[in-house]
Amino acid sequence: MKTFLSTRLRAFQSAWLKALLSKPLKLITLIAPLLTAGAASAATQIQFWTMQLSPFHDDYVNGVIAEFERQNPDIRVKWVDVPWKEMEKKMLASVAAGTAPDVVNLNPQFSAKLAQYGALANPEHYLSEGEVAQYLPNIWTANRFRGETFAIPWYLSTAITIYNRELLQAAGAEVPRDYRGLLVAARRIKSELGKYAYFPAMDGSRPLEGLVAMGGELVAGDGSRVGFDNAIGSAYFNFYRDLYQQELVPRNVLTEGHHKAVELFQSGEVALITTGMQFLETIRINAPDLFRKVSVAPQLKADSSAYNVAVMNLAVPKRSAHKEAAFRFAHFVTNNENQMALARRIPLLPSTAGGYADGGYRDDQAERLGSEPSLFQRARQISAQQVLQGQVLVTPLPNYSKLRTSFVFNLQSAMVGRAPVDEALAETAQTWQLFLGNDHD
Incomplete structure (x- = not known):
């Protein structure tokens, strides 16, 4: 019986194999989907x-x-x-x-x-x-x-200065290139027009970027030491204190961020804003009258510092x-x-x-034809130049969130007069030194 079943099984296998070999196209058709599914x-x-x-x-x-x-x-x-x-x-x-x-x-x-x-x-x-x-x-x-x-x-993105020509001209102020020029323009615009030159938004990494843009450094050496416990750090804290104490910035800079700066610029209460070139399209759509009055310039920085890139x-x-x-x-x-x-x-x-x-x-074509580049083209040119000459000013730091919180808290303490500048700066440096040596955030 066993021999009979084995013989019948071999005969069946032989017939099955002959049938497949005699119809190769059908075999491929049957197997191809299986191969495709296996590959997928x-x-x-x-x-x-x-x-x-x-x-x-x-x-x-x-x-x-x-x-x-x-x-x-x-x-x-x-x-x-x-x-x-x-x-x-x-x-x-x-x-x-x-x-x-x-x-x-x-x-x-x-x-x-x-x-x-x-x-x-x-x-x-x-x-x-x-x-x-x-x-x-x-x-x-x-x-x-x-x-x-x-x-x-x-x-990448990089902030440029977008400014209201009409406000600056009415106040007899120049477009500032650095923070010293910004303080001069702020005093002029406030005394002549009762408006503000700038809204120093304190959200994100902006306060830290500002110190480096002024020519300072956040950390020194191998990154384990504080880099702003010096004259530049003191000048930066004094700059913010002067802006606030002399009422050259709105009171709500302590609680509002970049969105408020955008709102005040679009309403004509602030003469300039530092933001990405993409904001020009927002102005063109939301405030076409203002758009006809704006021009662009490089971001504010000291001659010794690099442009900031995000x-x-x-x-x-x-x-x-x-x-x-x-x-x-x-x-x-x-x-x-x-x-x-x-x-x-x-x-x-x-x-x-x-x-x-x-x-x-x-804008090579505009230069060849002797025409002025458009506002958007000019913004792109400035942005590209800043990228090529710039860097990320706030480099990766351990315990970044704690460092930023300490910096902003003490900077604001100096601004409102809750602590003298030297004391606020020393407190910031001491806290930073503690966290720079601690790897746990």
């Missing part, structure tokens, strides 16, 4: 988080992902857009839970906070020297914490199971072609050196 399931899946790019930039982001997947059929990208205010909380929770994305869009200070705990992979371990060299060196070095690079720079990064968490694929994708998103495509959509600047090599930020 074998593709590496990575997750990409951005900050508030949807829905206005869906076409751009989806287009970049589609082209990357076409060039890299072994990788699939899942895009998740996160609201700006929720990113830090969601990112910290995902890192703690071991569910962090493979590629995430972060700013340098928050990136540095994660790097402080060893949570981010070093792109220099995955990108070639040639690939690293594609980025502006002054921007690439901004993403270093204690000698380790923690992210790839993506798009950077948005792409980082890869160290726990990602697909770091090779993640960095391949991050480099693709930030290559010159894709960055320039983004810069043509919105008034931002690329972090790649090639973006400034083709004359795209110079």
Whole structure:
């Protein structure tokens, strides 16, 4: 019986094999979907988080992902857009839970906070020297914490001075180039018009950036010592005290931020504002009468200091199971072609050196024709020049949130007269020295 069954089984297998071999097209038709499904399931899946790019930039982001997947059929990208205010909380929770994305869009200070705990992979371990060299060196070095690079720079912005020509002319004031000139203009505008030259917003990293723009430094040496417990730090605290005590700025500078500065500038109560060139389009739409009165100039700074540049990064968490694929994708998103495509959509600047090599930020045609560049062109020219000559003034710091809180609290104490400048400065330096030596935020 056993022999009979074995014989019948071999006969059946032989007939089945002959049938398949006699119809090869049918065999391919049957097997091809199985092979395709197997290849799809074998593709590496990575997750990409951005900050508030949807829905206005869906076409751009989806287009970049589609082209990357076409060039890299072994990788699939899942895009998740996160609201700006929720990113830090969601990112910290995902890192703690071991569910962090493979590629995430972060700013340098928050990136540095994660790097402080060893949570981010070093792109220099995955990108070639040639690939690293594609980025502006002054921007690439901004993403270093204690000698380790923690992210790839993506798009950039830099503040310019947007000013109301009518107010300055009416007061007989000049456009200030530095903080000393700003104090002169503020006194002139207040005495002649009863208005304000400036609203020194104290949210974000602006108060810290201002000290470096004045020619000071936040940390000294290897980064373990306070750098502003000196004459420049004292001059900076005195500058803010004078603005407030002489009523050269609105009282609500202590409680309001950049949004209030924008509001007062648009209402004609403030003569100048330092913000990104993208704000010009907001003025053009919301306040067309004001738009006809505005001009642009470089940001305020001392001759010895660099222009400030803000950077948005792409980082890869160290726990990602697909770091090779993640960095391949991050480099693709930030290559010159894709960055320039983004810069043509919105008034931002690329972090790649090639973006400034083709004359795209110079108004050569206007110069040849002897005509003046438009306000938008002029803003782009100034912004590009500042990026090439600038740097991130507030470099990654350990315990950044505590350092910033201490600085602003003591600066405001000096402004309102709650503490003398020397005492407020000394208190700030003492607190900073404590936290600079403590790695736990």
